[in-house]
Amino acid sequence: MGPAIARVMMPKAAKAADVIEIKSLFRHPMETGYRVDAVGEAIPRHVVTLFTVDYDGERIFAVDLSQGVASNPYIAFYTVATRSGELLFSWTDDRGETVQLSKSLTVLP
Amino acid sequence: MNWRALCFALIATLPSAATSTEILPSGTTFLSQGLQAQAADAGANPGMLWVADGERLWNTAESAASSSCASCHGDAEVSMRGVATRYPLVIPGSNQLLNLEGRINTCRVQRQNALAYAHESDELLSLSAFVARQSLHMPLKVTVNDANAEFFAAGEAAFHQRRGQLNLSCANCHVERVGLRLRGDVITHALPNAFPIYRLEWQGLGSLHRRLRACALGVRAEMFDYGSEAYLNLELYLTVRANGVAVETPGIRK
Numbered sequence: 001m002g003p004a005i006a007r008v009m010m011p012k013a014a015k016a017a018d019v020i021e022i023k024s025l026f027r028h029p030m031e032t033g034y035r036v037d038a039v040g041e042a043i044p045r046h047v048v049t050l051f052t053v054d055y056d057g058e059r060i061f062a063v064d065l066s067q068g069v070a071s072n073p074y075i076a077f078y079t080v081a082t083r084s085g086e087l088l089f090s091w092t093d094d095r096g097e098t099v100q101l102s103k104s105l106t107v108l109p
Numbered sequence: 110m111n112w113r114a115l116c117f118a119l120i121a122t123l124p125s126a127a128t129s130t131e132i133l134p135s136g137t138t139f140l141s142q143g144l145q146a147q148a149a150d151a152g153a154n155p156g157m158l159w160v161a162d163g164e165r166l167w168n169t170a171e172s173a174a175s176s177s178c179a180s181c182h183g184d185a186e187v188s189m190r191g192v193a194t195r196y197p198l199v200i201p202g203s204n205q206l207l208n209l210e211g212r213i214n215t216c217r218v219q220r221q222n223a224l225a226y227a228h229e230s231d232e233l234l235s236l237s238a239f240v241a242r243q244s245l246h247m248p249l250k251v252t253v254n255d256a257n258a259e260f261f262a263a264g265e266a267a268f269h270q271r272r273g274q275l276n277l278s279c280a281n282c283h284v285e286r287v288g289l290r291l292r293g294d295v296i297t298h299a300l301p302n303a304f305p306i307y308r309l310e311w312q313g314l315g316s317l318h319r320r321l322r323a324c325a326l327g328v329r330a331e332m333f334d335y336g337s338e339a340y341l342n343l344e345l346y347l348t349v350r351a352n353g354v355a356v357e358t359p360g361i362r363k
Binding site: 009023025026029072074076 | 162309
């Protein structure tokens, strides 16, 4: 599998107090650690363990993931548009690698 | 012979669906509502991760001696629009059948001074998904002509050839048993309009040729190589049969 890739789909703008849907996809093998390769060697575990979302500096969403989650995790959730600002999405795996993506949201009165 | 009898005689001699004008339903329509919705939603379709990577590759030069796809082709939304609906094709004067992957690799080698991408590599899957995505919702339009007739005939024969320990032809399943179940799957018309596809069983994106190898394994027949003549001929036949069906790349399958 090629480099980790993050994608987030959400509105660019919303009215204050609107509920908005945010959809995220992350390309990651989510290798369970339970499988063996063609010559019988154990394939080391390699999973995303934490997904977080900070909205204008405030943590609004966090998930602990484990080897039970399929590859390329898709996580969608809702939040309330409160103020204009950046949403910072972070995926961290068990090798300590973190991929981040940020999206800005404009909140109209 | 009156005109009715003549019509009947003509219809009776038509070789297959390939020459009929009926537009076959996409494989997507055989999926659950949930999977159909996920495939149609660019925010939820995991295949879009490869499309996004394809866009990155499109805009990146691999080395100083090379140039990016974009440096020649510009904005893919314009230059690659509709391209995937015309493949596989025979480049005039070449007598060689190329599918989209093969066409991309031709540019790699001849125009970018780079090595061809390996079959099923993430790079080739990503670029072909990205290029095909520019034809989203456009109908496939590959017809039989002088240049490709020979390849088409070989593909058509292969489609009806029984093979493997189970001694089944593609048509035995994909024409005669459409709509019936095989294990967890519903058998479809075997259309190539959603490839490369994100298959849940693969946990990733895969090409049409990977799917054809899976079907060969299913009947315990010989699996041909990725990009082999046998699979290119079949791809041409499948695409002509799918004429008029809209591109859905990247599709989702079980």
